[in-house]
Amino acid sequence: MSLKKQALSGVFWSIIQLFGNLLINFGISLILARLLLPSEFGLIAMLGVFIGIGSTLISSGLTSSLIRTPKVDDLDYSTVFHFNLVGSIIIYLVFYFGAPFIAAFYDQESLINILRVYCITFIINAFSAVQSTRLTKMLDFKTQAKISIPSLLLGGIVGVMMAFNGFGVWSLVASAVVQSLAGSMQLWYYSKWKPQWAFDVTKFKHHFNFGVKIMLSSILDTIFSNAYTLIIGKFFAPAQVGFYNRASTLRMLPVTSISSIVTKVSYPLFAAIQDDDVRLKSVYKRIMQMVIFLVAPILILMAVLAEPLFRFLYTEKWLPAVPYFQILAFGAIMTPIHIYNLQILNVKGRSDLFLRLEIIKKILAVVVITISFQFGIFGLLYGSIFSSLASFFINTHYSGKFLNYSAWQQTKDLLPIIALAALAGAVVYFLDNFMVQQLYNDFTRLSTGSVVGVMTFLISAYLLKMNSLEELIDIIKRK
Known part of the structure; x- marks a missing residue:
């Protein structure tokens, strides 16, 4: 094969x-x-x-x-x-x-x-x-x-x-x-x-x-990924930790699930072509675009429909987690990009650079957490988004050099996809807040919003002839 x-x-x-x-x-x-x-x-x-x-x-x-x-x-x-x-x-x-x-x-x-x-x-x-x-x-x-x-x-x-x-x-x-x-x-x-x-x-x-x-x-990544839970658990009640954890878990569900599919395939795939930089860059770019094409619209639509989503899934007692989720969901869009940039260092055998970048990012995270903690839980959440954006430029430093694929080039390739997802989210937000919310229950709001959001995103991608949509259709046809 x-x-x-x-x-x-x-x-x-x-x-x-x-x-x-x-x-x-x-x-x-x-x-x-x-x-x-x-x-x-x-x-x-x-x-x-x-x-x-x-x-x-x-x-x-x-x-x-x-x-x-x-x-x-x-x-x-x-x-x-x-x-x-x-x-x-x-x-x-x-x-x-x-x-x-x-x-x-x-x-x-x-x-x-x-x-x-x-x-x-x-x-x-x-x-x-x-x-x-x-x-x-x-x-x-x-x-x-x-x-x-x-x-x-x-x-x-x-x-x-x-x-x-x-x-x-x-x-x-x-x-x-x-x-x-x-x-x-x-x-x-x-x-x-x-x-x-x-x-x-x-x-x-x-x-x-x-x-x-x-x-x-x-x-280092584990410590700092759980730093917010650690701090909230130390200074706040267990229920607050539960709300934060539920919000974090739900926002990472599409990211982890979709990324894990591609990561399991991409890492051995990257390893097999590690000496061919031109081919590696091409495969890397297509995989990254595909993951963002799947992740961005899901996260943005979930954030827009967070209130009926939490009430429908978990009942009223979990509604305090909604604002946590909405903030965290937007930050999670960057997560797959971090993963695949760091994968390039691994397949190139440069785990020393991998470690160096992690140390730099953790020093940054300590500074951000120290400052943002003074503004309570929401300060920590907004601080995590800033850390995620800064980490993108840190992660792409070496992988960009190996593949001749800079942070700016990656941004240009991914921004149109994220922009389309934001457009779909804006359409759903307007529809839900000014039409559906007053008339229907949570299930109907979720169903209507999901269908409208997905169709808006896919039709826009089709009209713009996005490669990720064409490749996704190709994969479905082959199976």
């Missing part, structure tokens, strides 16, 4: 996985948000930074090294497997004994046992990380879809059943553990790969030297 056919097949099966996961997540989050309190979601959100750091330490970036290394064998995979597994046990013990200190930081004693149980997922996920990496390297996203959807469904069912029976926050903990366990078991079954009882120091050094920089970059 040619590289292009592999990529198209990967996109197709990743889309199957995406929509399967979206439908399941939609149903589960809808039920759990109605059964549980915002404060209970807030308790889990408080642990996000610590869970994220633990997950990053386990992989140490070695799995990324396996994907980008052209030729790897069983000894490479086995070496990384044993290191990840032993590392996950050590990290779990660190968090187990450190849980009381984390709980004391938030002044929430219940977090001790929650963290100790939740972090079992570290060991479970490390047990199957290499199997998942092998499937990604082979562009076998069909198998990953067959694994992901049942795992999510089983974890969700367990969580909902426990929530119905009054287990509160433990419903969320159990759901995560069951999902990880189900996924790990299936990866072992479907991957048909078993580790050797072997560990090669030379191969470990090769992967670690690349991966450790990715690990440090990811830790």
Whole structure:
């Protein structure tokens, strides 16, 4: 199968996985948000930074090294497997004994046992990380879809059943553990790969030297991605953390879902053509435009229809999260651009530059947070948008040089798409506020706004003959 056919097949099966996961997540989050309190979601959100750091330490970036290394064998995979597994046990013990200190930081004693149980997922996920990496390297996203959807469904069912029976926050903990366990078991079954009882120091050094920089970059990113939750959790009530987390989670749902489809395909694809800068730039540009073409209109329409969206999905008790969501949604449009610019550094083997950029961005983030915190939660939210815009120019510095594709050129290629999405949002805003809102219920408002917004965006893109629309149609026709 040619590289292009592999990529198209990967996109197709990743889309199957995406929509399967979206439908399941939609149903589960809808039920759990109605059964549980915002404060209970807030308790889990408080642990996000610590869970994220633990997950990053386990992989140490070695799995990324396996994907980008052209030729790897069983000894490479086995070496990384044993290191990840032993590392996950050590990290779990660190968090187990450190849980009381984390709980004391938030002044929430219940977090001790929650963290100790939740972090079992570290060991479970490390047990199957290499199997998942092998499937990604082979562009076998069909198998990953067959694994992901049942795992999510089983974890969700367990969580909902426990929530119905009054287990509160433990419903969320159990759901995560069951999902990880189900996924790990299936990866072992479907991957048909078993580790050797072997560990090669030379191969470990090769992967670690690349991966450790990715690990440090990811830790920094995890800390600062969760910095707002950390600060809100420290100085505000758990319910406020819950509102912020619900808003952040919902705005990242289309970004993470769509980006993860393309990222799983693009990283091994970029790695395969890493030495052909002309072709790499062409593929990179098309992928980035495609992702923004999908993400921008969804986020803008969700922001415009945020009030009926939250009330319809989560009931009235979640409405305080609406203004948080509207601010965060506009900032999230930039997220895919950050991801793909940094991917170029990885496939070029320049994880040192990756780390350097992360350090620069985090210094900027500290300054922004320090200033914006003085203006409360909304100051923090607007500050995050400023950080996102500034990070775009920082991220494009080196990738732009490698590909001869500067921040200004990228802006010119992406701005028309974002402008069309804004136009669609303006049309829906006018329609909803001056016509539909006074006459119809939330479901009708959402349905009408979505149809009008999507049609406005697609018709405009068709009239302007946008390449992203043509490529999207081509992908659909091929499958």
